[in-house]
Amino acid sequence: MKADVAGRRFDVCNGDADGLCAVLQWRLHEPVPSTLITGLKRDIELLDRLETFGVRQGDEVLVCDISMQRNRVALRRLLEQGARVRYFDHHEVREVLLHPRLETHIKFDPRYCSSLLMDAALGGEWRRWALVGIYGDNLTEVADALPCPGLSAHDRHRLRQMGEAINYNAYGDDEGDVWVAPARLYPTLARYRDPIDLLHQETLLDDLIAARRADLKEAALCTPFWNDARASVTLLPDAPWSRRVIGCLANQLARAQPHMAHAVLKQRSQGGYVASVRAPLASPYGAHSLCHRFSGSGRAAAAGIDLLPFQELQRFVGEFSVHPWGAC
Numbered sequence: 252m253k254a255d256v257a258g259r260r261f262d263v264c265n266g267d268a269d270g271l272c273a274v275l276q277w278r279l280h281e282p283v284p285s286t287l288i289t290g291l292k293r294d295i296e297l298l299d300r301l302e303t304f305g306v307r308q309g310d311e312v313l314v315c316d317i318s319m320q321r322n323r324v325a326l327r328r329l330l331e332q333g334a335r336v337r338y339f340d341h342h343e344v345r346e347v348l349l350h351p352r353l354e355t356h357i358k359f360d361p362r363y364c365s366s367l368l369m370d371a372a373l374g375g376e377w378r379r380w381a382l383v384g385i386y387g388d389n390l391t392e393v394a395d396a397l398p399c400p401g402l403s404a405h406d407r408h409r410l411r412q413m414g415e416a417i418n419y420n421a422y423g424d425d426e427g428d429v430w431v432a433p434a435r436l437y438p439t440l441a442r443y444r445d446p447i448d449l450l451h452q453e454t455l456l457d458d459l460i461a462a463r464r465a466d467l468k469e470a471a472l473c474t475p476f477w478n479d480a481r482a483s484v485t486l487l488p489d490a491p492w493s494r495r496v497i498g499c500l501a502n503q504l505a506r507a508q509p510h511m512a513h514a515v516l517k518q519r520s521q522g523g524y525v526a527s528v529r530a531p532l533a534s535p536y537g538a539h540s541l542c543h544r545f546s547g548s549g550r551a552a553a554a555g556i557d558l559l560p561f562q563e564l565q566r567f568v569g570e571f572s573v574h575p576w577g578a579c
C-alpha cells in the first residue's frame with residue numbers, strides 16, 4: 252500500500268508572479284492534483300485559509316512566497332495536525348520554525364526570490380518559468396544572469412514582460428480591481444510547460460501587458476510630492492488604476508533611478524495611505540527596517556506599509572529622507 256494514499260496536496264502562495272511561478276515549477280516537477288490557495292499581493296496570512304479543510308496526517312502543504320513571520324501560528328498548527336510542509340520564501344522572518352515535518356528553503360537576501368529558491372531546489376528543471384517569477388519580482392539583473400539554453404534574447408524579453416504583467420495583476424484592494432484573480436490566472440499558466448508557448452497561444456498576457464502600460468502612463472502624470480538627490484516620494488490618488496499600478500510604479504522608479512530610494516503612497520478610501528517602498532537598487536537594503544517603524548513589513552529591497560495615517564505623512568517623509576540605505 253502506498254503510504255501517501257490518503258494524503259491531499261495544498262499549494263499556498265502569494266498571487267504575484269514570484270509566488271505563482273514557484274508553485275508552478277513544483278507542480279510541473281510533481282504533477283499530482285492539488286488545491287491552490289492564493290490571493291492578491293496584500294493577502295499574506297493565507298495559511299489560515301487551510302483551516303476549513305481540516306488538514307490531517309498525510310496531507311502535504313507547499314508554501315511559496317508568503318512571510319513565515321506572518322503565518323507562524325497557522326504553520327505551527329498545520330504541523331501539529333500532522334501535515335508535511337515545504338516552505339519557500341524570501342521575506343524577513345525573526346526565527347525560522349524547526350520541525351521534523353517542515354522543510355525550509357528560506358533566504359532573506361535581496362538577490363533571491365521564491366521562484367529562484369525553487370529553481371535551485373529543482374536544479375533549474377523549469378528554468379523558463381523560474382525566469383518569469385524572478386523578472387516579476389524586479390530582480391532583472393539576477394534573471395538576466397541566469398543561463399537558459401535555447402532561449403533567444405527576444406523570448407527572454409517576452410518572459411520579462413510576462414513576469415512584470417503577472418506581478419502587476421496581483422495589486423488591488425480587492426478582486427474587482429485586478430484584471431483576473433490570481434486563483435483564476437493560475438490554471439491558464441499551468442496548462443503550459445513552456446511560458447513562450449502560452450504567449451503564442453493565449454491573448455490574456457498581451458492584454459495584461461497593455462493594461463499595465465496604460466496604468467503606468469496614468470501614473471506618469473503624477474509629479475513627485477517630495478524629492479531630493481537621494482530619494483523621492485510620489486502620492487497617488489485612490490482609483491482602480493492607482494490600486495493596480497502602485498507596485499509596478501515603485502519598481503519602475505527604482506530601475507530608472509537606481510541610486511535613489513523611492514516611496515509611492517496611495518490614498519486609501521478608508522483614510523490614510525498605503526505605501527510601497529523601494530531601497531536604491533544599487534544598495535538594496537533598508538526598506539523593511541524603514542517600514543517596520545510604521546507597522547509595515549517586507550524585504551530588504553522592497554517593503555510596504557498597509558496603513559499610514561494622514562497625520563504621519565510628515566514623519567514618514569522626514570524619516571524616509573534621512574534613512575541610511577544600504578547600511579541597515
Ligand SMILES: [Mn+2]
Pocket residue numbers: 269270316341364365388
Ligand atoms: Mn517574492
